[in-house]
Amino acid sequence: MQLLEFRAMGSRIRVILDSASPTAAAHLSAVPHWFAEWEQCLSRFRADSELNRLNRSGGQAVPVSPVLWDVLYQALSAAQQSAGLVTPTLLSALEAAGYTASFDKLHPEANHGRHGQLSIAAGWVASHDWRAIECDPENGTVRIPAGMRLDLGGTAKGWAAHQTMQRLAAHGPVLVDAGGDIAVSGPQRDGSPWPIGISDPVDPARQPELLLISGGGVATSGRDYRRWQQHGTWQHHLIDPRTGQPAATNLLSATVVAASVCAAEMAAKVTLLLGSNAACDWVEARPELAALLVREDGQMLHSRRLPAYLWHDERD
């Protein structure tokens, strides 16, 4: 079992390769370089990133690299599957809410109000419609409407975890955790599932439940960590595209198990934005998903299919 940890994309990255081969360490050593390349391409916090060049394109079609194309395709697929609830078009709203720098450099207790108002102008939703993005596969170009700016943060981490998992899977069973978004190639060498804790958003040191995952993905979305104060009120990074403002939801966090980490990441965001009642219906209507939702009053809600993935103590 080989373990590699480092920081990238504003998150802790953990890669575990279940291999006794002497070459396993060499394979793992390439991972930070992959993340560095992807971050340079996809980060909104780097002025010279490819994403920012696209954001400055002023409504013109521009050629994009395969990486940006892939991640943008993933983000637009999520937008389609979530009926627009998860969309990459929310950068202006994030900055308006005060999320103006990498969270590593943001001081949550300080006020981040220099971008002024939180109120979103009328017509904001229409002007940030993901369906206005034009992708031309023949020419490899993308055009975003003038004034629209993209943020690929959440999607990029899930995509990177999935890519890393796929690249390493030939060398043994692998688990990739990119800031809580987790991709699993298959069972461990001994056939057992990977034990993955679910953090309690109220008390992060606690892990009230333990998942046993043999493949696919797990992701958690929450408003318990990436939050900050603006004009004396707490804001968080999960923007509701229906309002352009941080989501008003009774959920603190949502953890979803799905067939892939990208699907899990999208579903976790949707459930959090919907709130507990609608989220339960949404998850139960999708047999490929299982979820654990934590309400702000601390109550935990298990979807019907979640127990199949949970560790059960014999005393239970």
Add this chain to the structure above:
Amino acid sequence: MAGNTTMITMSMKIMTIRENTPMAQAKTAQHRKTDTRGIKALIAAFALAATLGGWAGLAGQEQPAETDTTFRVETTSPASGAAENVPTLREVTAPERSVRPAPVTVTRSSR
């Protein structure tokens, strides 16, 4: 053991009866010598038969004893004081451990 003891006693009685019979005292010395040989042979035959019979009896008693020992091993009961002293060897399956495995990682909102 009890069967063997009984057979030896019976042969001694037979010998005593023959020596006290009046007919036997009237016989000649030659006849007495011949009778003595016959009696000795008879006694020896009886003794041999008794010994063999006793051994056969003992052999017959050993089989139930072995069966009894085996039975005890297989049915040892905590309530039986005698059974507690009999070493038992059983094949048992250890119960599966119910210790919660340590997580290899933790899912949480982006850190």
